[in-house]
Amino acid sequence: MPTYQQFPLPDAGEGLTEAEIVTWHVAVGDTVEVNQTIVEIETAKSLVDLPSPWSGVVTRLLVEPGTTVDVGTPIIEIDVDPGGAAAAAPASDEGASAQSDEAPVVTGSVRHVGGAERHRGVEPGGADEIEAARVAPAAQASAPVTEPAPAERQAVLVGYGVADAGAGRRPRAGAAASSATDGTGTAGTPATTGTPASPSAPSPDRGHHTLAKPPVRKLARDLGVDLDSVAPTGPGGIVTREDVLAHTAQAEARTLATYPGDDQPWLASGTVSSDGRQTRVPVKSVRKRTAEAMVSSAFSAPHVTVFHTVDVTRTMKLVERLRADREFADVRVTPLLVAAKALLLAVRRHPEINASWDDESQEIVYKHYVNLGIAAATPRGLVVPNIKDAHRLSLRELADGLADLTATARAGKVTPTDMSDGTITITNVGVFGIDTGTPILNPGEAAILAFGAIREQPWVHKGKIKIRHVTQLALSFDHRLVDGELGSRLLADVARVLAEPAHGLVWG
Amino acid sequence: MSTNATADATGVDTPDGIQNAQAPTQPAGPLSTEGLVQLLTPGGERVHDERYDGLVAHLDADALRAMYRDMVLVRRFDNEATSLQRQGELALFAQSLGQEAAQIGSAYALSPLDHVFPSYREHGVAHVRGLELTDLLRLFRGVDHGGWDPADHGFHLYTLVIGSHTLHATGYAMGIQRDGAVGTGDPTRDAAVVTYFGDGATAQGDVSEALTFAAVNEAPIVFFCQNNQWAISESTTHQARVPIANRAPGVGIPAVRVDGNDVLATYAVTQEALQRAHSGGGPSFIEAFTYRMGAHTTSDDPSRYRSSEQEEYWRQRDPIDRLRLHLESIGELPADFVEKLDAEGEALGEHVRTTVRGMGRPSPASMFEHVYATPHSVVESERAWFQGYESSFLEHGHHGEGSHR
Numbered sequence: 001m002p003t004y005q006q007f008p009l010p011d012a013g014e015g016l017t018e019a020e021i022v023t024w025h026v027a028v029g030d031t032v033e034v035n036q037t038i039v040e041i042e043t044a045k046s047l048v049d050l051p052s053p054w055s056g057v058v059t060r061l062l063v064e065p066g067t068t069v070d071v072g073t074p075i076i077e078i079d080v081d082p083g084g085a086a087a088a089a090p091a092s093d094e095g096a097s098a099q100s101d102e103a104p105v106v107t108g109s110v111r112h113v114g115g116a117e118r119h120r121g122v123e124p125g126g127a128d129e130i131e132a133a134r135v136a137p138a139a140q141a142s143a144p145v146t147e148p149a150p151a152e153r154q155a156v157l158v159g160y161g162v163a164d165a166g167a168g169r170r171p172r173a174g175a176a177a178s179s180a181t182d183g184t185g186t187a188g189t190p191a192t193t194g195t196p197a198s199p200s201a202p203s204p205d206r207g208h209h210t211l212a213k214p215p216v217r218k219l220a221r222d223l224g225v226d227l228d229s230v231a232p233t234g235p236g237g238i239v240t241r242e243d244v245l246a247h248t249a250q251a252e253a254r255t256l257a258t259y260p261g262d263d264q265p266w267l268a269s270g271t272v273s274s275d276g277r278q279t280r281v282p283v284k285s286v287r288k289r290t291a292e293a294m295v296s297s298a299f300s301a302p303h304v305t306v307f308h309t310v311d312v313t314r315t316m317k318l319v320e321r322l323r324a325d326r327e328f329a330d331v332r333v334t335p336l337l338v339a340a341k342a343l344l345l346a347v348r349r350h351p352e353i354n355a356s357w358d359d360e361s362q363e364i365v366y367k368h369y370v371n372l373g374i375a376a377a378t379p380r381g382l383v384v385p386n387i388k389d390a391h392r393l394s395l396r397e398l399a400d401g402l403a404d405l406t407a408t409a410r411a412g413k414v415t416p417t418d419m420s421d422g423t424i425t426i427t428n429v430g431v432f433g434i435d436t437g438t439p440i441l442n443p444g445e446a447a448i449l450a451f452g453a454i455r456e457q458p459w460v461h462k463g464k465i466k467i468r469h470v471t472q473l474a475l476s477f478d479h480r481l482v483d484g485e486l487g488s489r490l491l492a493d494v495a496r497v498l499a500e501p502a503h504g505l506v507w508g
Numbered sequence: 509m510s511t512n513a514t515a516d517a518t519g520v521d522t523p524d525g526i527q528n529a530q531a532p533t534q535p536a537g538p539l540s541t542e543g544l545v546q547l548l549t550p551g552g553e554r555v556h557d558e559r560y561d562g563l564v565a566h567l568d569a570d571a572l573r574a575m576y577r578d579m580v581l582v583r584r585f586d587n588e589a590t591s592l593q594r595q596g597e598l599a600l601f602a603q604s605l606g607q608e609a610a611q612i613g614s615a616y617a618l619s620p621l622d623h624v625f626p627s628y629r630e631h632g633v634a635h636v637r638g639l640e641l642t643d644l645l646r647l648f649r650g651v652d653h654g655g656w657d658p659a660d661h662g663f664h665l666y667t668l669v670i671g672s673h674t675l676h677a678t679g680y681a682m683g684i685q686r687d688g689a690v691g692t693g694d695p696t697r698d699a700a701v702v703t704y705f706g707d708g709a710t711a712q713g714d715v716s717e718a719l720t721f722a723a724v725n726e727a728p729i730v731f732f733c734q735n736n737q738w739a740i741s742e743s744t745t746h747q748a749r750v751p752i753a754n755r756a757p758g759v760g761i762p763a764v765r766v767d768g769n770d771v772l773a774t775y776a777v778t779q780e781a782l783q784r785a786h787s788g789g790g791p792s793f794i795e796a797f798t799y800r801m802g803a804h805t806t807s808d809d810p811s812r813y814r815s816s817e818q819e820e821y822w823r824q825r826d827p828i829d830r831l832r833l834h835l836e837s838i839g840e841l842p843a844d845f846v847e848k849l850d851a852e853g854e855a856l857g858e859h860v861r862t863t864v865r866g867m868g869r870p871s872p873a874s875m876f877e878h879v880y881a882t883p884h885s886v887v888e889s890e891r892a893w894f895q896g897y898e899s900s901f902l903e904h905g906h907h908g909e910g911s912h913r
Binding site: 034046048170 | 588900
């Protein structure tokens with residue numbers, strides 16, 4: 001029985017993807033021998049003669065001369081058993097339903113090519129005659145495949161398989177194996193592993209591994225999205241970035257939620273975990289930098305914190321007077337302003353505190369300037385912008401600087417320049433009603449002052465118990481370069497100015 | 509006759525050739541045919557050479573016919589493999605076309621104890637060493653990193669990196685030396701190394717280093733350079749100003765130039781070099797002056813950089829024709845032998861075709877084999893992990909048999 005073999009265009013070079021058919025050396029009806037030159041092709045590199053892989057009779061030339069085709073495209077069909085009995089007729093192109101019944105066509109190396117795909121190549125003018133020339137009792141639907149089975153023939157060679165780029169992955173043995181393997185080495189996927197799929201969840205096809213590019217996989221992991229539950233729209237069934245984002249936007253809670261509202265994400269940037277009981281927020285931008293800075297500071301600089309409780313009643317009176325002062329009419333005057341000035345005055349008396357530890361060169365760098373950092377809570381998180389050359393500023397200019405800094409931080413417009421090269425910092429925990437704390441140094445600085453809440457308290461004043469405005473100060477410093485004495489003296493001086501702002505006239 | 513052939517051979521694309529050879533004040537160029545040892549003229553006529561006649565005296569008509577048969581079969585293999593590449597069955601192939609005499613002749617001189625370090629075109633040597641020729645194609649089909657056990661036939665894996673294997677060969681030879689398997693006078697014990705490389709490889713630092721190490725250690729090694737005149741598209745004249753063989757004396761290695769299309773002469777000079785190596789006399793350098801009649805590989809188109817006149821010139825000096833003419837002239841090529849050989853060639857072609865098409869894919873786990881010579885805990889744990897990973901798929905074990913080497 002006739003057996004038709006189609007010869008796919010090979011990669012005649014290394015990694016070529018296409019070639020032009022230049023000249024056919026055989027015609028339909030010709031008998032060819034193995035290794036007989038049948039066609040000349042031109043690749044990007046050279047003119048190449050292709051030898052026939054089989055002996056037999058040429059039944060069709062599938063590509064016209066002058067045509068460029070992809071590697072892997074069938075170019076010629078040869079009946080390798082022309083002496084056989086009645087031939088089976090290939091179905092016509094129109095008869096889609098009949099295609100599966102047609103005589104098998106075995107390609108040289110790549111794959112079975114059947115039905116319409118067979119005719120993807122350019123049909124030469126004589127194709128109809130060739131079809132007609134075939135003895136075609138349609139009843140004989142299946143001619144045997146005499147060549148080795150396609151599995152053996154699918155040599156994975158350079159350049160082959162280009163046309164089949166939309167490949168899938170091998171199916172996994174089961175969901176358990178799948179998630180166990182996925183979890184290997186990716187500790188950040190608790191949201192997708194070990195969680196039984198809830199009834200309302202889209203049932204992912206566990207037999208087929210979801211396709212996605214690595215950045216998209218990472219995005220999904222960051223967002224806590226189970227890739228298997230995302231509907232893919234990309235070519236070849238690939239989940240795209242947009243698919244993941246779209247899925248996030250409509251991320252519905254799962255039914256395990258018990259109380260109303262449990263299943264809503266708590267933060268705009270967060271997503272609800274698959275059981276509806278947690279909001280997961282990717283650590284990024286400010287949060288990430290804060291974490292890094294705190295870890296680096298806390299584990300490189302040995303922190304010591306000293307505390308001082310101080311009567312700031314006179315500072316409060318000063319603040320009141322300044323608020324009434326015409327020179328401060330259009331600017332906000334706060335106790336923090338006085339505290340900042342007090343710190344600057346104290347630094348002037350103890351300039352060694354205004355320094356940084358250069359671990360790399362094993363040097364201590366003393367700064368001749370003060371860039372005064374103010375820790376600010378912003379919608380984006382904690383930022384520490386600083387007021388440049390604060391040591392040169394008058395109280396009014398310092399007030400302006402603080403106002404600008406606060407406005408910029410609230411607007412979320414703090415630039416890296418605003419935050420760089422700070423020399424010492426104040427964190428105003430008092431605004432939250434907190435007495436004090438043990439602040440962590442802004443990396444690269446030697447000291448940070450925590451300014452606590454100011455409360456009316458019974459206080460011994462001039463030998464009598466009076467109601468006074470009292471606050472607590474805490475100073476953390478880097479003990480590598482600041483000893484307890486220096487830190488204590490600095491904090492005492494800050495406290496003295498706050499207790500008696502007139503000291504500013506003495507030291508300023 | 510011999511003089512004529514010498515003059516002819518320089519007649520193509522050799523700007524430094526005849527002219528320089530005739531002017532004694534200038535060194536001969538790298539394509540000079542001066543001083544080539546030759547025992548058979550291109551016309552098949554036996555010429556006598558005092559020094560080398562004795563080394564080929566024992567080769568009777570049967571031996572010559574055996575050489576002829578091997579040359580013909582290797583060429584048949586070469587053609588079949590080239591066709592298979594053009595049919596998409598091999599990713600790449602490098603022909604040995606035209607270099608059969610250099611390869612078969614030198615390989616016949618080897619003793620079973622010797623070890624060969626080939627480049628990637630030494631199909632003739634592999635055949636004589638007893639390798640199954642189709643095993644050579646596992647690499648070119650991309651189903652194997654090697655294809656055979658180098659210890660089986662004293663034939664190392666093909667090395668596609670140019671010249672690097674000459675260092676491995678030198679090291680192996682020094683190992684033989686340290687095993688005391690040199691200069692014992694016992695032919696069942698003395699061993700040597702032959703490494704094959706091309707004219708282009710001599711421009712690599714590796715080859716210079718190998719020559720230097722071999723020389724100072726007096727290693728039992730033969731450097732067999734097949735000067736096929738083309739380093740891909742670069743002529744030898746772009747690689748050297750003097751004959752390639754002239755490099756060896758500079759590091760203290762005796763060198764000889766031989767007509768590489770003369771199977772008898774290459775046999776003789778290799779025999780001489782191996783005797784020196786076996787006896788503890790140290791390394792030798794052989795330059796076999798030949799011609800790459802085919803493309804560099806199937807990815808190459810030589811018509812872009814060399815003339816058809818040059819190719820025709822060398823086609824008329826085909827090494828197989830030379831031996832055939834000789835056998836015919838002495839009446840030792842009977843028709844039935846030729847007929848039988850033709851049939852053998854056809855059978856070989858069919859065998860190569862069928863074997864290559866039927867080559868399965870190696871199992872993925874086979875990549876862990878041969879990483880180390882002995883069991884290795886890291887490799888074992890990686891193998892175990894990989895097996896677990898593979899078994900997590902629904903379909904596994906659908907790969908064909910086979911293994912990496």
